[in-house]
Amino acid sequence: MNASLLELARQHALLLAVIAPFIGAALAVVAGHARVSWAISVLAAICSAVLAIDAGQRALINGAPIADSVEGIALRADGVALFAAAWIAGALAVTTIAAGAFLRQLNPRVAPLGLALVLCAGGGWIGALYAQDWLGLIAAASTAWIASVALAAFGAERDRAALNGAMRMLGAGGVACALLFFGAGLIGRGAGSLEIAALESARIFAPGLTLTGVGLILAGLAIQAGIAPLHLWGGAAFGRGGAWMMLTAGVIGIAGALTVIVRVAAHAMAAPAIASGVAAGLVALGAISALIGSMQAIGARSLPRLAAYAFAAQAGCVLISAALGSQAGIAAALVQALAIISSAIALFVGSAVMGGAQSLHALDGVGRRAPLAGAAITAGALGLMGAPLTITFLGRWRMIEAAVGVGWWWAACIAIAALLAGVFYGGRLVERVYFRRSSAVADAQAGDWCAAPALIAAICITLLGVEPSLLLRAVGAAGAMIMGGAP
């Protein structure tokens, strides 16, 4: 009985991985009690993660086919979706567990709603990754975005300035949504189909129109991913949004939007009629994001802002990798996206355990005050820096290797410049954690157990950097699955 149920769940893994967080969200709101809601949320997130990881493992490691889902919601499992959704769902589980660390910081009456919004954001981005057509992608991404906006507004209970961030997010989301719909319309007109995967096989009647449509979709997603210079919402939203906002938008939101961009780019790059135009757009945006993000991160004075700008810089490198239009490029983009997810979890959960440290000064002496949180933040900072034997270094190396392979030496230079900038802003964090005396009188610290998710991410950053064979196999399969015969 149990075995057959499990098999049934596996057959509908894509659908269940998407709806499990939404069901969990509904139950969390109904439950009403903060702790009970948290337990329900954790359960739902773990269910989603197990299903997504199982699907990814079956398809990418074992090579088994995954059936597309057609029950009401049209879902499709391509290489990038399978890989990225597994990690986003895993990150959702980890962040939901970590949310328990600061439940008490919120009004108990609104805590269940907060947890529900976290789950909606995660479910939304998983749905966007699995979406079969453009409209499904837009609906899912917009759902996730609205949930993040609501979470940003939650911070207003503690700091009214958070509303400013939420309003900026709302405005940016509106623009992004308009771009996405307009882009989808143009693609439908130019390619004759609204299916994402059809882009590569369809006969494109109007390449210019289709290219513009893809460009608008990528621009809309870039706004949501916080890619510079389209990240005007980032500083305000991250800076004042509080721990919930940091975790949801920082870990799930940025990584979700970024991996959806990689997925769209991979499909678009496989269409010869528009590939060169898409590559040029991605390269331009990626280079600008890497440079602006790096400079802003160097000058940032608060941890959330520093992280937001640093992730914009890292995201720039992901875009450049995707623009390579090869299996190696997509694989490099996925490794770097995973590095962003891991670093974000380590940094944000680590700082959340320290009472949601905002100012960089709050990190002074954390290594002594809270060794576990200090270790997690340090791992996150090393991930940002791209220190050798971390997953970021692996991703950057694969990017440089792929770029040099096609003669894009300038892309290698940008990657190295981003690494160099990372030394300065990541190094500042490590210095504060271990080489400054504490200036904090008292921290609203959560229990040490709450640092466990951050430590898992820290282990992930280093372990996958030291022994990456399984990861490289998975991203290689993901790249091969989505790019078909591309080298």
Place this chain on the structure above:
Amino acid sequence: MSLEFALAFMLIGPAATALLVLALSRPPGLRDVVHIGGALAVAAAALFVASAAGQGETARIVLARPLPNVDLAFSIEPLGALMGALISVLGFAHAAHAAGIVRATQEKAPARLMAFLSLALAAAMAVAFSANLFSLFVSYQALILATFPLVAHRGDEDARRAARTYLATLLAGSIGLLLPALVWTYAIAGALDFQPGGMLAGRVDTFTANALLVLFVFGIGMAATPPLHRWLAASSNAPNPAVVSIHAVTVLPAGGIGLLKVFALVFGGALAEARIASFALLVLVGVGMCVAALIALSKQDLRERLSYSCMAQSLAVAMGGLLALPVGLFAAALQVVALSCAAATLTMAVGTVAAATGRTSVADYAGLGRVMPWTFAGFALASASMIGLPPFSGAWAKLWLITAASAAGLTWAAGLAALAAVLTFAHLGPLAAHALAGRAPTDAFKRPDGASILLAAPVIFSAAATLWLLLLADPLASFLAPIWTPAS
């Protein structure tokens, strides 16, 4: 004991010592025994490995494969074995001296200081035994990160500023220049494993060879090639054990070893393709040697004077390698050995004097040799070696360097090396002479019992090491010969 085990022990042993020192920080006696004992065990293993390498034995351990076709691997070859033995033996003397210093100066957080000294030793050993460019890069980064806390140890604003300069200079050089060189080499050779005769030999055109040489030489900032030398002066105000470690035992020697590995095992014959860059770099390091020695002469604080003096000597390593001749590489290898022994002696002697008398200025050294004869005997021997006076080790290194420069037809380079030696004499010779021959000060010591044996004995031990090349120059030449002989 198998060679693989000895190799692993040399890498893991110092790191384990660091943990033990932190765990057993009290009582201080136990902490010191653990620190010195750990260093002694590592030195014994290194001597065993050097002896085996001398008989042609080799070993390789692979810790991970973090990139396709690239292992995090360490291997025993003659150059690494020699440098490992050098670093670990000096590390043992330094461990004993550090124990004396932290007691005499009541240094704060001594266990932390010793732990990072051990970690730095582990990273320096990893640099010495790295089997490929990637392992060298990882070990190099680890050494930077392990020594950063040593520079920042005092924790005040000055120390933090110095540590930031140290970190920024070295990390910027390694990521901005060494990493691109690594990637470029990988793109050309398809692998990063070191090869006798050079992995780039026959694979690079003139432009690539020149560009790569510039990237490697500046990327290995630990060799103190101008303008990436600011870290050396910045670190001179750190606690004495940190200065000894950085200037003599770990960082500066690691820079020399890194350059030697690049010249001999990455470029090899390809150095001939990089004539333009070699010539420009030779001018830079030759002039840099003289200017550094001149700046040292202008410094009244002994720690600053020694840091510039060490920089001048370190540039001689680069000069030897850039001459693109086996004899130049041999001179460079000898120079690393001579520099480490002499610099360790001098920096430890300066620490001993500061701990016992509180004096750090050149003007205050007159006559101190009469009340601290052992320490200043070592100081004088090491100064003579730094200057290049026979029969001390520095003399053989400089002799081979000048011979190599002349053989390459670069008489001006030989002249610059000789001029640097004269300037080194000017900033170290009179100092040692005044200390030994001047009138003894009446109230020299801060404490009536003067310097303890832990402060004086390591100075004598490392000073004696400056004499050993007198006996071993020829055997060393045949020991190191496989490094620059292409594999058949």
